[in-house]
Amino acid sequence: MSDPFEDFLRQRGLPQWGKDDPRALQVRARGKAQQRDRTDRTDRKITPPACPVCGGSMVLRTAQKGAKAGSRFWGCAGYPACKGTRPVAG
Secondary structure, three states: OOHHHHHHHHHHOOOOOOOOOHHHHHHHHHHHHOOOOOOOOOOOOOOOOEOOOOOOEEEEEEOOOOOOOOOEEEEEOOOOOOOOEEEOOO
16 A cells, blocks of 8 residues: 555554455445446336327437426437427326
């Protein structure tokens, strides 16, 4: 470990373990077990509607600006060529 880092640990009363120390490995394994699940949580059962303008498929989007910012809507997968939208039912 570098001197400034060792000083940092010493000043705070923290243990100075090497990366292969069994205690460090144990703490690292516990941290990995507690990590949040970052998998996609979209509902795969939802069938996207057909675009009312071009008839193509639509994707679920979130409004970024305006009065409806944050609300979900269906937008055409062909955007920007097709600007067809549809509200999310339910």
